[in-house]
Amino acid sequence: MDREAIEEAIEVLEDASAEMLTETGNENYYGEAIAVLRQALETEQEPVAFINVEKQKLEWAKLTSWHTPTIVNLPKIPLYTAPPKREWVGLTDEEVSYCRYAATFCDELDTAYMAELIEKDLKEKNHG
Structure with a gap:
């Protein structure tokens, strides 16, 4: 979505939110959607x-x-x-626990293979 479209969507939602105020009494009816769109505008390069x-x-x-x-x-x-810089995504606690558990049953060759699999998963999680 380009910048103009996001700004237009915010405007439409603000107008609709004003209409919902008179109908429901909720002044922030589309507040979450508006906040998400504003955040997209701020982080857009x-x-x-x-x-x-x-x-x-x-x-x-x-x-x-x-x-x-x-x-x-x-x-x-x-x-x-x-x-834009991407945030690093590591292994979840569950994945770390599984690796520790699986490592107890591995010999040297299996651990090298396991390390390759972990590296592959981390690359996938981090878009690369």
Whole structure:
């Protein structure tokens, strides 16, 4: 969902919430949905520049421009500084307990295989 759509959804929900106040007396009828949308707006990454292929230039988000030659007629392409940082997801307590239990029955080769499986699971949990 793009920024404009989120802002429009917040506006619609605020209007609907005002209508629900008169019907139900609940002034914060859609409050949770509005809060989630506002959080999405806050965490959304802002572009640092746009490539405006039509005008053949790079347009910085802060009123700076740089002219570049191009042949193709395409819309602006947003550029970002870096992808948002993801929170590390580790093993659950249940998974750690299972690993400890399973390790008591393993020899050296089995433990190496188990370590590979744990590493694979952690990579999957952390999108990579």
